[in-house]
Structures are given as C-alpha cells and as structure tokens.
Amino acid sequence: MSPAADTSVPAIEVEHLTVSYGAVPALLDVSFAIPQGQLVGIIGPNGSGKSTLIKAILGFLRPDVGDVRIFGTPVERTRKLVAYVPQRGSVDWDFPVTVEEVAMMGRYGNIPWWQWGPSKADWEIVEEALSIVRMADLRKRQIGALSGGQQQRLFMARALAQGAQVVLLDEPFAGVDAATERAILNVLENAKKSGRTLVVVHHDLATAAEFFDALILLKQRLFAFGTPLQILQPELLSEVYDGNVRAFEHLRRVIEEKAK
C-alpha cells in the first residue's frame, strides 16, 4: 500500500504492546496511534522504555504481546518505509567512509541484486537527501570530521534516501549547542512538511513543549499521549518523574515563557 494513498490511516499504530528483557517488562500494555505527518516526542525518566518503544516500532524487538502497524500494515512487511536515526554515541565515527557513502547506504535496500552498484537515479536521490539536510557541500568529507549536528543530519539524509516515510530518532538533540539544535529542528520540520512522520526520543521537558505536535509520556506504561499542553501538567509529571525538582523547574520556565 502506498503510504499517502489514504491519509486517514495512522502512520504508526501500537496496540497492547508488552516487551520484556528476560522476565522484566520494559513496556507494559502500551497503545496509541500517531496520525501521518506529525512530529511526536517520546518523554519519560531514565529507563522508562523510550528506546525499547522505538526498537519495537522498528521491528527490532519481538513483543511478548501486541502489534505494531505502519500505515495499517504489520511492521515486518513495511520495513523500507521506516528508518532509524541512532544516538551519535552508538556509532564508530572513525570508520573511513564519506558523507555521501553513508547517505547511499540508505539506497542499498532499493538497489536490485542484478544491478552493479548504485544507478544515476540512486545518486540523484542521495544528492537530494543531502540537500534537504544542507550537507551537499560536505559530500566528500570523512564522517570522523563532522560536528555532532552534522552527524545527526547525515543520518537523517540516509533515512530520507531510503525513502522512509516514518523516521524514528533516538535523542538527536543530546549534547548539541543551541545553533545545532535549531538546525536539526529545521531538518525535522522540513521532513514533516514533505509528509513524513517523525518520532523523537527526547529528554528536555522545556524544549518538548516547543518542538513537538504531540508527546508520548512513558514509564513502562503509557501515562499519556496528547498535545504538549495536555501532557506538561504538574500532577501528571509528578507521578511519572517522582517529583523530580529539575523537571518542574524546566516546566515552570516553559509555562512562564508561553504566558508572555
């Protein structure tokens, strides 16, 4: 099914999802549906199951119970439409490979076995993906010589080159400066404008209100799924964050900022 054929079909549906490592459930009976073309944040304290949820949506982890559907089809049959942007720390940045070679990795699943390497069309798709993330000028650069923000944008380009309609990102804003944060957010918003659905694991409650259309509040169970203003309620956060003072300071600043 073409993802855009029926825009009322949710991009991601998670139903009664339970995922365990050994005997311990990291996610328990989680259900939600994300409409197409949204930029959604997953928030929750350390160890609350955010990365586990992303891996389950990608089909990397087999659930004990429950289903994940992408555009109405089980994730096992829609893998090409879903891409993952990993945490920067999980990658060997000394590996001798250039920016355009990493972006081209997104095309490999689309190159037929009888074709000797990428075609002109594949290179054009890579070129376009690198332009969207504003990395075309850096195409020949070794990945070890990229800044943190450029590394994130490169993985976004690889996801776009793959043709992914749903992109899942694990902490893309961690440890980047304000200018880079803005650059990554612009890339996400551009991808959203082109109809993509983006789901982002995010730590900072203050920016969560500003960045996302909707938030998933997680601590093993789904505590809430809604607009930032619905989610960023002191009582709700107090329950999930066990009264974590720093979280409330962030929240107070967000609310004061919005009230100005």
Ligand SMILES: Nc1ncnc2c1ncn2[C@@H]1O[C@H](COP(=O)(O)OP(=O)(O)OP(=O)(O)O)[C@@H](O)[C@H]1O
């Ligand atoms: N491979 C694994 N084996 C065993 N337990 C795991 C494994 N991966 C995660 N867990 C446990 O599952 C729970 C959820 O972990 P997960 O990494 O999904 O949380 P998270 O919200 O992404 O955490 P953080 O914010 O710290 O990155 C935690 O208790 C964690 O210790």
